Amino acid sequence: MQKVNRHILLNPGPATTTDSVKYAQVVPDICPRENDFFHIMHFVSSELTSFVADKEQYATVLFGGSGTASVESILSSVMTDGAIVIINNGAYGQRLCEIAHAYQLDWYEFKSPPDHPxxxxxxxxxxxxxxxxxxxxxxxxxxxxxGLLNDIEAIGTICKEKNIEMMVDAMSSFAAIPIDMNKMNIAYLAASSNKNLQGMAGISFVIAPKNKLEKKKTTKPTNYYLNLHSQFKYFIETGQMRFTPPVQTIYALKQAIIELKEEGVKERYERYSQLWETLIEGLTKLGFKYIVPAENHSKLITAILEPTCKAYNFTNMHDYFYKNSITIYPGKLKNMNSFRVANIGDLTVNDINLFLTIMEEYLQYIGIDTKEENLAGILYESK
Ligand SMILES: Cc1ncc(COP(=O)(O)O)c(C=O)c1O
Known part of the structure; x- marks a missing residue:
């Protein structure tokens, strides 16, 4: 197997993948309506369930689409009566609100600061x-x-007390942070193939108890492609997705699942956490400040305050890294200027150390003396 030119992706997914996952896509052409493909779909859907729940009671419904598809599928398929409370403490909470608005749900926004629990x-x-x-x-x-980690277990307890069904967007936690849907009282969970799973982009999925997926039979449908119940029913009856699946992405996902099982979810999170500790120690030495306190941090993605010194410019810095085969990501916060570095994917501590070395080089390139004692004072111009 020839090695593929390696890029270090420090954006929050699609993440860096192994060559074995990339090569798993190179297969003979196959019609996805064939039995051979059914076996792969069955493997993928049941193994995804097993990472977070008992596959006798829960099931995974697969869609061709980016992560937003699964979130939208839940919100647009499930609600029959009563109102929904949406917790908004960042851009993805905001997206939940926008979807609820688009489908004219009876929704109430609970706003919470982006940097505090x-x-x-x-x-x-x-x-x-x-x-x-x-x-x-x-x-x-x-x-x-x-990178703020919301305490879904505690929120799940509140939901249990109040007889509320909790829907969790676990897009950037699934396959890294251990989740137990039953224990945490999660009724519906949404995730995708291309973040901590270390697969290719293109598969979005919902995990839920089978009895909830079967339930809705009589109410008027509000969606079509994303209808969770129809997609589940069709899969049970035929072993297929209703519409053309991204065939090669599913082969890659199968390989990514095999590799996750070999590594273990807990162990993957330990590896990612170690990368995060290395990242934070190095960035702090270089004078950077990050937004979410360590005790509330997912340790998977970090929003870092943008320096206020005149020589700094995100696009320049991005391009400097990109020339060195490293991708970093802009911020998404409204009232705080930030950029983001994720530490997920097929990465090692050496990759993070390389990132830190290049960051130091970049700071020197824009005229910052990295031997200074109080680098934060220079980057954030408090001198
Ligand atoms: C928490 C969360 N939800 C939803 C999404 C949307 O995923 P996609 O861009 O794949 O539609 C993302 C993507 O980064 C995410 O991080």
């Missing part, structure tokens, strides 16, 4: 005081905007 007592009071009965709550697990 959700105050659970305030959330409880918020739910209690709403004029409507709340039947659903949607929350992002790892808010990719900042």
């Amino acid at each position: 959700i105050q659970l007592d305030i959330l409880k009071t918020f739910i209690q005081k709403l004029p409507k009965t709340v039947s659903y709550l949607a929350v992002v697990h790892n808010e990719t905007t900042t």
Whole structure:
């Protein structure tokens, strides 16, 4: 197997993949309506379930699409009565609100700061005081905007007390942070193939208890391609997706699942956490400040405050890294200027050290003396 030219992706997915995952896509052409393909689909869907739940009781529904497809599928398929509370503490919480708005759901936004944990007592009071009965709550697990890790277990407990179904956007936590859907009281979980799973982009999926997926039979459909119940029913009856799947992406996903099982979810998270510790130690030495305190951090993606010194410019810095085969990512926060570095994918500590070396070189290139004692004072111009 010839090695593929390696790029270090420090954007929050698609992440750096192994060559074996890349090469898994190179297969003889196959019609996805064939039995041979059914076996692959079955493997992928049941193994994805097993990472977070008991596959006798829960199932995974696959869609061709980016991550947003699965989130949109849940929000547009599931609600029959009552209102939904959407927790918004970043760009992906905001996206949940935008989807709810697009489908004209009966939704209420619970806003929370992007850099602090959700105050659970305030959330409880918020739910209690709403004029409507709340039947659903949607929350992002790892808010990719900042790396803030929302405490879904505690929110799940509140939902249990109040008989609310919790929907979790686990796009950037699934396959790294251990999740137990039953224990955490998650009714619906959305994720995709191309982040911590280390597969290719193109598959979005929903995991839910089978009885919830089967349930909705009589209510008027509000969607078509993304209809969760129809997609599940068709898969049970035929072993296929209703519409053309991204065939080669599914072969890559099968390989990515095999590699995740070999590594283990807990062990993958330990590897990622070690990369994060290396990253943070190095960035702090170079004078950078990051937004979310370590105790509330997912340790998977970090929003770093942009330096305020005149010589700094994100596009220049991005291009400097890109020339060195490293991709970094712009920020997404409204009131704080930030850029983002993710530490997910097929990466090692050497990759993070290389990133730090190039960062030091870049700072020198824009005229910063990296031997200075108080680099933060220079980067953030407090001198
Ligand atoms: C938490 C979260 N939700 C949803 C999405 C949307 O995924 P996609 O861009 O694949 O549609 C992302 C992507 O980064 C994400 O991080």
